[in-house]
Amino acid sequence: MIGDLSREGALREHAVVGETPNLAARLQALGEPGTIVVAASTRRLIGDLFRLRDLGRHEVRGIAEPIAAWAVEGVSASESRFEAVRAAGLTDFIGREDEIDFLLERQRLAWKGEGQIVLISGEPGIGKSRLAAALAERIVGEPHTRLRYQCSPYHSNSALRPFIAQLERAAAFKADDTSEQRLDKLEALLAIGASRVEAVAPLFAALLSIPSGERYPPLALSPTQQRRRTLAALLDQFEGLARRQPILLSFEDVHWADATSLELLDLTVERVRQLPVLALFTFRPEFEPPWVGLPNVGTLTLGRLDRNDVESMVARVTGGRALPAEVTEQIVVKTDGNPLFVEELTKAVLEAGILVEDAEGYRLNGPLPPLAIPATLQDSLMARLDRLAPVKEIGQIGAAIGREFSYSLLRAVVRRDETALKDALAQLEEAELVFRRGEPPEAVYSFKHALVRDAAYESLLKSRRQQLHSQIARTLEERFPDVVASEPEIVARHFTEAGLVDSAINYWLRAGNLALSRSANVEAVKHLRQGIELTQSQAPSPQRVRKELDFYLALGPAMAATEGFARPEPWRVFSHARDLLGNDSTLTEQMTVLWGAYLAHSMRAEHIAALEVARQCLALGAHHEHPGVSALGNRFTGQTLNFMGAFVDARLHLEQALALCAANQETIASYRRFGTDDQVTALAFLASTLLLLGYPEQSAAAAEQAVSRARAIGLAFTISMTLSQVAFLGTLGGDPQRAAAHADEAITHCAKHGVADPAHRARFTQGALLARSGDPQRGIELMRNAIVAAERRTMYLGHVASAHASLGQPEVGLDLLDEAIQTAEVTSEKFFEAELYRLRGEMLLTLGKRGEAEAGLRRALTIAQQQQARWWELRAATTLGKHWHDEGKYLEAYSLLQPVYGWFVEGFDATPLKDAKALLGELRDLSGTQTQARRE
Ligand SMILES: Nc1ncnc2c1ncn2[C@@H]1O[C@H](COP(=O)(O)OP(=O)(O)OP(=O)(O)O)[C@@H](O)[C@H]1O
Ligand SMILES: [Mg+2]
Numbered sequence: 001m002i003g004d005l006s007r008e009g010a011l012r013e014h015a016v017v018g019e020t021p022n023l024a025a026r027l028q029a030l031g032e033p034g035t036i037v038v039a040a041s042t043r044r045l046i047g048d049l050f051r052l053r054d055l056g057r058h059e060v061r062g063i064a065e066p067i068a069a070w071a072v073e074g075v076s077a078s079e080s081r082f083e084a085v086r087a088a089g090l091t092d093f094i095g096r097e098d099e100i101d102f103l104l105e106r107q108r109l110a111w112k113g114e115g116q117i118v119l120i121s122g123e124p125g126i127g128k129s130r131l132a133a134a135l136a137e138r139i140v141g142e143p144h145t146r147l148r149y150q151c152s153p154y155h156s157n158s159a160l161r162p163f164i165a166q167l168e169r170a171a172a173f174k175a176d177d178t179s180e181q182r183l184d185k186l187e188a189l190l191a192i193g194a195s196r197v198e199a200v201a202p203l204f205a206a207l208l209s210i211p212s213g214e215r216y217p218p219l220a221l222s223p224t225q226q227r228r229r230t231l232a233a234l235l236d237q238f239e240g241l242a243r244r245q246p247i248l249l250s251f252e253d254v255h256w257a258d259a260t261s262l263e264l265l266d267l268t269v270e271r272v273r274q275l276p277v278l279a280l281f282t283f284r285p286e287f288e289p290p291w292v293g294l295p296n297v298g299t300l301t302l303g304r305l306d307r308n309d310v311e312s313m314v315a316r317v318t319g320g321r322a323l324p325a326e327v328t329e330q331i332v333v334k335t336d337g338n339p340l341f342v343e344e345l346t347k348a349v350l351e352a353g354i355l356v357e358d359a360e361g362y363r364l365n366g367p368l369p370p371l372a373i374p375a376t377l378q379d380s381l382m383a384r385l386d387r388l389a390p391v392k393e394i395g396q397i398g399a400a401i402g403r404e405f406s407y408s409l410l411r412a413v414v415r416r417d418e419t420a421l422k423d424a425l426a427q428l429e430e431a432e433l434v435f436r437r438g439e440p441p442e443a444v445y446s447f448k449h450a451l452v453r454d455a456a457y458e459s460l461l462k463s464r465r466q467q468l469h470s471q472i473a474r475t476l477e478e479r480f481p482d483v484v485a486s487e488p489e490i491v492a493r494h495f496t497e498a499g500l501v502d503s504a505i506n507y508w509l510r511a512g513n514l515a516l517s518r519s520a521n522v523e524a525v526k527h528l529r530q531g532i533e534l535t536q537s538q539a540p541s542p543q544r545v546r547k548e549l550d551f552y553l554a555l556g557p558a559m560a561a562t563e564g565f566a567r568p569e570p571w572r573v574f575s576h577a578r579d580l581l582g583n584d585s586t587l588t589e590q591m592t593v594l595w596g597a598y599l600a601h602s603m604r605a606e607h608i609a610a611l612e613v614a615r616q617c618l619a620l621g622a623h624h625e626h627p628g629v630s631a632l633g634n635r636f637t638g639q640t641l642n643f644m645g646a647f648v649d650a651r652l653h654l655e656q657a658l659a660l661c662a663a664n665q666e667t668i669a670s671y672r673r674f675g676t677d678d679q680v681t682a683l684a685f686l687a688s689t690l691l692l693l694g695y696p697e698q699s700a701a702a703a704e705q706a707v708s709r710a711r712a713i714g715l716a717f718t719i720s721m722t723l724s725q726v727a728f729l730g731t732l733g734g735d736p737q738r739a740a741a742h743a744d745e746a747i748t749h750c751a752k753h754g755v756a757d758p759a760h761r762a763r764f765t766q767g768a769l770l771a772r773s774g775d776p777q778r779g780i781e782l783m784r785n786a787i788v789a790a791e792r793r794t795m796y797l798g799h800v801a802s803a804h805a806s807l808g809q810p811e812v813g814l815d816l817l818d819e820a821i822q823t824a825e826v827t828s829e830k831f832f833e834a835e836l837y838r839l840r841g842e843m844l845l846t847l848g849k850r851g852e853a854e855a856g857l858r859r860a861l862t863i864a865q866q867q868q869a870r871w872w873e874l875r876a877a878t879t880l881g882k883h884w885h886d887e888g889k890y891l892e893a894y895s896l897l898q899p900v901y902g903w904f905v906e907g908f909d910a911t912p913l914k915d916a917k918a919l920l921g922e923l924r925d926l927s928g929t930q931t932q933a934r935r936e
Contacts, residue, residue, distance in 0.1 A: 092316050093134045094339075095309040096127065099300055103135045106298055107278045111142075111246050115272030115296055119289050120282045122302035124451055125340025125377070128282040131302065132250045135280070144246040147238075151256035153450075154402045157511075157527060158487055159260040159520030162251070163234060164208055174442055175408055182210045193240030200233040209486035222715060223519035224561075228753065231264055235271055246276035255287035259522035269294065304337025313339060317346040322361030330373045340449055341377045347432075348380040349373055351387050381455035388431060391424035392459075395433060398445060399456035400468040407443040412475045413468070470498035488514060489527055496534065505534050505547060512554045524558040545580055552577035553589055556596040564757060565596075566603035566789045574600045587624055591617070591632070598636050602643075605790040605827040611640045627664035631657045635682045642689050643791070645830030645867045650689045657682040677718050680710045684725035691734055692831065694870025696907030700738070703729060707742070716753035720746055724758035727765045731795060732832075733875065733912055740769050760786045764796065771803035779803050794824045795832040802839050810843040817843070834864040834872035838879055845883060854883065871912070874900050878916045881923065890927035894920065 106116040120128045136146060147166065155161035171185040186204055190197045202216040207230050219226060241247060251257075251265065265281070269291050272279060283289065291297045305313070310332050314323060323331075327349060335341040349355070354372050355362040374380035385392050397414060398405040407425075414421060425445065428434045433452055434445045447453035460468070473494035476483050484491055492507030508531030515524035532551045538544050556577055559570040574596035581590055594617050601610035614636035621630030638653030661679040683706035691699035703726040710722035723746035730739020743762040750759035764786035771779025780803045787796050797820035805813035817840045824833045841856035857880040864873035877900045884893035901916045908914070 093130065093137075094312050094316070095305055096131060096134070096302075099131055099302070100134060100138065102298070102300060103131075103278075103280075104138065107135070107139060107248070110278035111144075111276050113274060113276050115242075115275045115277040115279070117269055117272065117279045117281060117291060117294075117297045119291065119297065119299045120280055120302065121285055121287070121289075121300070123338070124284060125338050125449060126302045126304065127339045128302060129250075129252055130339070131300075132252070132280045132282060136248060136250075139248065142246075144248050145241055145244070147241075147247055147249040149249070149251045151251075151253040151258075151261070152403050153256045154490065154493065155487075156256045156258055157515075157523045158489055159258050159515060159518060159523045160207065160230075160234075160264070161258060161487075162261055163264065167204070167208060175406075179211050179213065182208070183212060183215060186210065190237065193237045193244070195240065200237070203230050203233045206230070209482070222717075223517055225716060227260070227519035228716075231260075231267060234264060235267055238268070239271060239275060242272075242275040242277050247278070249277060249279040251279065251281045254281050254283040254289070258520075260520050266290070269297065272296070305339055305342070306337065307332055310335065310337055310342050313342045314346050317343055318350065318362065321357065323349070323355070324362065324364050324368075326368055327355070327362075327364070327373070330368075334373065334375055335377075338377070340451065341380070344377060344384065345374065345380045348383045351384060377451060378455055378458075381452055382459060384431065384433070385456055385459060388427060388433075391427045392456075394421065394424040395428050395456045396460050396464075397468060398428075398434065399447070399453045400460070400465060401472055403450055403453045404444055404446040407440040407445070409472070409475065409480065410445075411441070412479050413471050466498050469494045470500055473498055473500070473503065487511075492527070492530070496530070501534050501537060505531050508534065509547075509550055509554070512551065512558070516554050516558050519561070521558045521561040525555065525562060528555045528558065542582075545582065546584075549577060549580040549582075549585065549589065552580060553592050556593065560596060560599070564603075564788075565599040566791070570596070571600040571604065587620065587626065587629065590620060591629060594620070595632070602636075602640060603789050603791050605643075605793060605823075605829055607640050607644050607828050611637065611644070614640055627660050631660040631664070631678045631682075634660065635678050635685070638682065638689070639685050642685055643831055644828050645833060645863075645869070647689050647693050647831075648868055651686065651693065654682045654686040654689060658686070677710070677713055677715075680706050680713065680718055680722050681725070683709065684722050687726055688729060688732060688831075691729055691732055692867075692869045692871045694874070694904060694907075696734065696871075696910045696913075698906070699729065699734065703738075703742075716749070717755055717758075720750045720753065720755045720758040723749060724762040724765070727762050730765050731768045731799060733871065735910065736769050736772065739765060743769070757788075760788045764799075768799040768803075771799065771806065776803040776806040780807075790827075792829070792832075794820045794827075794829050794836065797823065798832055798836050798839055801843075805839070805843050805846070810846050813843050814840065830863075830867070834860045834867065834869060834876060836860075837863065838872070838876045841876075841883075842879055850883075854880070857883065870900070870903055874904070874916055875912055877901075878912065878919060881916075881919055885919065885923060885926070890923050894923040894927045897923070 103118060106118055110116040120131060122128050149162040149166050151162050167186075167189070171182070171189040173182055173185060177185070183201070183205060186208065187197050187201055190201060190204060194200050198216075202212060202219055203226070205212045205216065206219060206226065221229065238247075254262075254265070257265070268279065273296055281289070281291075292299060311328065314328060314331055323346075331342065331345050331349065335345055349372075350362075352372055354365055354369065356365055374383050385395060388395070394410070394414065398410060401409060401413070410425075411418065411421060422440060425434070425436070425440075425443075428445075429436055432448055433456075434447055437444045437446075447456070457465070473491055476491050476494065488507045489511035492504055492511050495501075495504035495507055498504075508527050512524045512528035512531065515521070515527060528551050532548065532555070535544055535548050535551065552573060556570065556573050559573050563570050565571070574593060577593045578597050581593055594613055598610055598613040598617070601607075601613060614633060617629060617633030617636055619633075621627070621633045634653045634657035638650045638657060641647075641650035641653060657678055661682070683702050687699045687703040687706060690702060706722050706726060710719045713719075723742050727739050727742035727746055730736050730743070743765040746762035747759055747766075750756070750762070764783050767779045767782030767784075767786060769779075770776075770782060780800055783796065783800050783803070787793070797816050801813040801816035801820065803813075804810070804816065817836055820836050821833070821840075824830055824836065837856045837860035841853045841860060844850075844853035844856060857876055860876035861873060861880065864870075864876055877897045881893040881897040884890070884896070897916060897920055901913070901920060904913060908917070
């Protein structure tokens with residue numbers, strides 16, 4: 001929100017100030033003694049704050065054109081609002097009645113508590129911002145809070161920049177405020193909307209990069225958590241404001257919004273539904289809004305003005321004085337109804353010196369010269385800039401800084417006498433090419449329109465541009481530590497434009513790492529990619545390789561977070577980073593790369609490659625005698641061996657990982673930044689390994705331990721991951737009730753904390769359990785939608801196959817099983833292989849293919865025995881035993897199943913053991929009779 005100017009403040013700041021000190025003095029002579037007389041630019045600045053009396057136009061010595069002047073009569077009754085101020089300098093609002101009616105209708109709905117979003121789109125200069133401002137003027141008398149957010153092309157990769165800027169303005173930070181003063185102002189601002197300021201202030205302070213010193217306890221959050229809580233706090237703050245009084249919000253130029261802001265807008269669209277909020281989002285046609293079609297979202301597409309409207313706009317710009325018909329005609333034709341162009345072209349024509357003014361209006365000096373009226377907006381803006389020749393340079397320097405530039409930065413770059421600088425800026429203001437907020441040295445200028453800035457910028461020669469960008473970058477470096485610390489990407493951009501590649505690369509890296517540390521992953525990827533691109537322009541050298549590695553070390557985790565490990569892009573990044581590792585790479589660097597490479601391979605079911613990376617970690621751990629690295633190496637090795645069906649070795653490695661963790665709590669904790677907690681993950685994997693080795697109770701105990709430790713650590717991702725991992729026991733035939741409970745909790749937890757991967761896995765488990773418990777159709781749907789990674793595909797296919805068999809479609813099931821068995825061959829993912837053959841046997845039996853079925857079941861037994869997977873062996877033996885039972889081969893069946901069952905020492909409550917026991921009982925009786933019969 002732009003703070004309201006207090007009336008007193010406005011009086012002090014603006015009313016007595018003329019355009020330039022000179023002009024002020026000359027104007028003063030026009031009024032009666034004691035009155036204050038102002039000219040056009042001051043009138044614009046003070047806007048509706050004062051009642052003004054029109055003094056008409058006056059010749060002023062030293063100034064070519066007659067000057068319009070007003071006498072100040074007193075403070076007006078209208079609300080003093082920034083927009084009222086700003087609007088007064090513009091031509092009156094023209095046309096667009098339907099659009100205003102539409103907005104007013106939405107506003108009424110919104111004020112009743114049915115929050116509304118209106119998407120306003122249209123080409124540059126068509127009047128989107130003006131429409132939003134016009135609505136604000138219309139409802140100025142109704143109590144409400146006005147919130148304004150502005151995106152800019154220079155910040156489209158700076159996370160939450162529009163929100164940060166809004167907060168800074170609303171809190172009225174000053175350049176020389178100390179951190180303490182800023183925190184005080186921030187707390188005062190937050191108190192308006194928040195119920196517990198102390199709870200959210202640390203998050204806001206971090207967002208605004210204000211060092212909070214001792215005032216708040218450290219945040220101690222992971223970047224992801226911090227990001228999520230910040231978004232939540234922003235939303236809550238907003239809701240708090242909305243509960244006090246209705247809000248009119250405009251979010252301008254969404255096409256330039258950064259990814260995090262877009263995410264926040266998504267959440268806002270949701271949140272406002274039951275709040276008295278009217279939110280206007282403006283953007284150019286290239287942006288495709290994701291919110292179209294939602295119930296509380298309306299759309300307005302602004303078209304060009306018609307001839308009448310254009311003519312009235314021209315008339316407003318000329319102050320009601322008529323233009324020669326042929327000039328008006330040309331304006332109408334050339335501008336084709338674009339209001340910005342109409343304004344600019346009319347001004348360009350007035351300033352061109354081809355018209356003279358008389359009592360009737362303007363008339364041509366002579367015949368209209370052929371090129372007197374510029375044909376494009378660009379030309380017309382250029383013509384106006386050129387006419388401001390002496391101060392044009394200041395405008396150009398401003399344009400090199402950006403659409404907005406602060407007085408302090410401009411002054412530092414220009415290094416010119418202050419009076420001359422202020423004078424130049426005042427002239428730019430008077431020409432309405434720039435607008436100003438605040439007073440120098442706090443003042444911030446913005447170009448009237450992005451196209452004005454572009455025109456000024458494009459009028460610079462390339463060499464001059466480079467020189468300016470270099471000056472700006474160096475000035476920022478030397479004198480603006482705040483900008484360097486909080487937005488290194490700005491410095492990076494100027495260095496890039498300056499062609500100073502080395503410095504640019506360093507700042508992009510800083511920007512990337514900063515974004516990564518704030519979990520602004522999308523932005524991080526963009527910064528890092530820019531830097532990498534620049535490294536490619538350097539001559540190959542060991543230093544370049546080193547720099548590239550630095551980029552890849554940050555890019556990997558950022559990509560993994562945005563795309564997930566299983567996608568080709570992060571995988572490529574990590575593989576490339578692995579190639580870049582050199583002898584001088586630190587252990588941490590090597591581990592960052594290996595960690596990513598491991599997960600990327602593992603998620604893609606490239607188990608052999610994953611195992612190789614895991615072993616490399618083990619070797620590194622041993623070489624550096626680093627327990628953290630060794631624990632991770634053992635966990636990775638154990639995990640992959642488990643996938644590959646080498647359960648005995650898997651168990652050894654997982655237990656080794658746990659022993660290392662237990663003995664080195666301190667070191668291990670520092671490795672948590674690699675995503676997950678080793679101890680928890682090792683326990684969760686050990687739970688499945690133990691189950692398959694035939695220890696259901698130890699497995700359940702490990703699972704419970706994993707869950708309670710994850711809860712103790714309290715990191716959202718770790719908890720979600722662990723819950724879904726232990727729920728996975730259900731898909732291996734572990735306790736279905738417990739698995740269902742874990743899966744449900746995992747999904748709720750994931751939804752609450754915005755975690756994606758584990759939610760998919762848990763949903764798969766739900767599907768598999770549902771298919772077993774009698775709803776195979778729905779189970780298949782759930783499972784199909786949840787299969788996202790290549791990892792565990794063998795098991796996924798197996799469950800879908802089995803559900804199809806339950807639906808009476810054994811052929812479909814068999815096809816899927818063939819695919820699964822082949823996948824197991826190709827990927828070496830063998831932990832579910834025995835079960836695949838067993839299922840195959842079962843399905844063939846229903847088709848009456850006894851011979852083939854029996855071969856399948858025997859194969860299942862062999863695999864299970866080789867893997868020492870007693871759990872699978874028991875299930876295969878039970879199925880084969882039942883088949884033999886049905887064939888009357890009781891004795892064979894009994895002798896097959898008895899030793900397998902007899903091996904078990906725990907878990908007698910588990911269904912597979914109960915099934916086996918029941919079958920054995922039956923077989924014992926039957927085979928007893930059979931032996932009897934044979935003897936007789
Ligand atoms: N209906 C109108 N009546 C009077 N002036 C208008 C009208 N529409 C637009 N203008 C003027 O035209 C200029 C451009 O309008 P505005 O800045 O709103 O365009 P925009 O669509 O927001 O462009 P951008 O996409 O670049 O932000 C402004 O100076 C504005 O005051
Ligand atoms: Mg706009």
